[in-house]
Amino acid sequence: MGASSAFRILSRDSRGNTLMIFHDQSYLGNLYGVPGYFDIFENYRIGPTLATNPGNAYLVPRDSPYQSMNDVMQAVANDQRVRVAIQPGGVSEIGFSAMKNAVRMQHPGKQDNLVAINTGSQSDKNQQLFNDQADMINGSVQANGQFTHLPADDQKAMRFLWLTANHDTIAQAPESGYGKTSREELLRHVEPEVTVAMGNDRNFTFDKEFFFLYNKGMNPAIADEIDQALQEIYQQGDIQKIEKKAFFIPSFRPSAEAEKHLKQKRAEYEQVISNIQ
Amino acid sequence: MKLGSVLIAAVLSATTATAAMAESGALRGNVRIVIGSTSTGGDTYQISNIVARQLKRSWI
Numbered sequence: 075m076g077a078s079s080a081f082r083i084l085s086r087d088s089r090g091n092t093l094m095i096f097h098d099q100s101y102l103g104n105l106y107g108v109p110g111y112f113d114i115f116e117n118y119r120i121g122p123t124l125a126t127n128p129g130n131a132y133l134v135p136r137d138s139p140y141q142s143m144n145d146v147m148q149a150v151a152n153d154q155r156v157r158v159a160i161q162p163g164g165v166s167e168i169g170f171s172a173m174k175n176a177v178r179m180q181h182p183g184k185q186d187n188l189v190a191i192n193t194g195s196q197s198d199k200n201q202q203l204f205n206d207q208a209d210m211i212n213g214s215v216q217a218n219g220q221f222t223h224l225p226a227d228d229q230k231a232m233r234f235l236w237l238t239a240n241h242d243t244i245a246q247a248p249e250s251g252y253g254k255t256s257r258e259e260l261l262r263h264v265e266p267e268v269t270v271a272m273g274n275d276r277n278f279t280f281d282k283e284f285f286f287l288y289n290k291g292m293n294p295a296i297a298d299e300i301d302q303a304l305q306e307i308y309q310q311g312d313i314q315k316i317e318k319k320a321f322f323i324p325s326f327r328p329s330a331e332a333e334k335h336l337k338q339k340r341a342e343y344e345q346v347i348s349n350i351q
Numbered sequence: 352m353k354l355g356s357v358l359i360a361a362v363l364s365a366t367t368a369t370a371a372m373a374e375s376g377a378l379r380g381n382v383r384i385v386i387g388s389t390s391t392g393g394d395t396y397q398i399s400n401i402v403a404r405q406l407k408r409s410w411i
């Protein structure tokens with residue numbers, strides 16, 4: 075497991091010469107109880123956020139009976155089994171957990187009709203769909219967009235049903251979107267067009283954000299230096315262009331703000347996960 | 352530790368970017384950035400590479 079090795083290496087160097095960059099998996103792995111993941115807020119110092127990968131998605135086969143997330147919810151409410159291929163224990167699972175939580179709220183007692191098919195890599199998840207072993211898969215705009223542009227009679231043709239990113243995040247993507255999928259099309263798959271309920275009047279969203287993690291014992295002056303250097307870099311403005319060109323959405327927050335933001339995200343997702351256990 | 356060495360190797364190319372830096376500040380010497388992924392084709396590597404290059408430029 076790459077992450078646990080990286081955490082161990084970071085824990086061994088308090089001089090500040092080893093830094094780590096990772097994303098929400100760092101605390102989601104801990105929330106899901108994956109071995110090798112610990113509480114990042116207790117064991118590390120949180121550095122600035124850098125960018126969002128807006129591509130996290132759920133897809134169905136092109137000829138699926140489900141035209142919308144509502145259709146999926148209705149099917150589950152009507153005791154149809156909907157099988158979703160995910161990689162358990164983090165980013166790939168959190169949207170599935172959110173769907174299950176929404177079913178729990180809107181159709182109590184029907185949660186078990188939404189079934190996780192636990193697999194590994196993206197190609198494994200795709201294969202579950204091609205083999206009709208899954209009705210929906212977790213994927214991404216980057217990895218799966220090409221399948222959504224295949225001819226309808228192609229066995230591998232897919233459709234996006236839901237992108238977990240915030241509307242405002244996708245709205246900042248380049249107009250051309252990614253590959254053959256325009257921003258306009260991507261916006262049709264995020265809230266408020268597609269909603270997965272999280273509370274009484276709130277929808278679930280998930281932005282996959284990258285940020286620095288530091289050794290807990292690192293000199294705080296180094297954290298300040300990195301904050302300041304990045305502040306200047308983001309003010310200067312080149313990095314935003316480079317990030318967007320690679321389909322990342324810039325999301326710089328200095329350390330203190332980043333820590334507060336990420337703690338808030340963790341609290342929300344902790345609630346979702348505990349609701350369905 | 353095979354995974355560990357793959358990881359560091361993956362990270363070293365991003366890290367060479369931040370090598371000679373910060374002679375005056377609190378942070379001295381070479382810096383390596385480790386990532387929570389063993390893949391050099393993935394998004395974590397990609398964003399780390401972008402950020403490392405920008406930091407290198409600003410620190411030299």
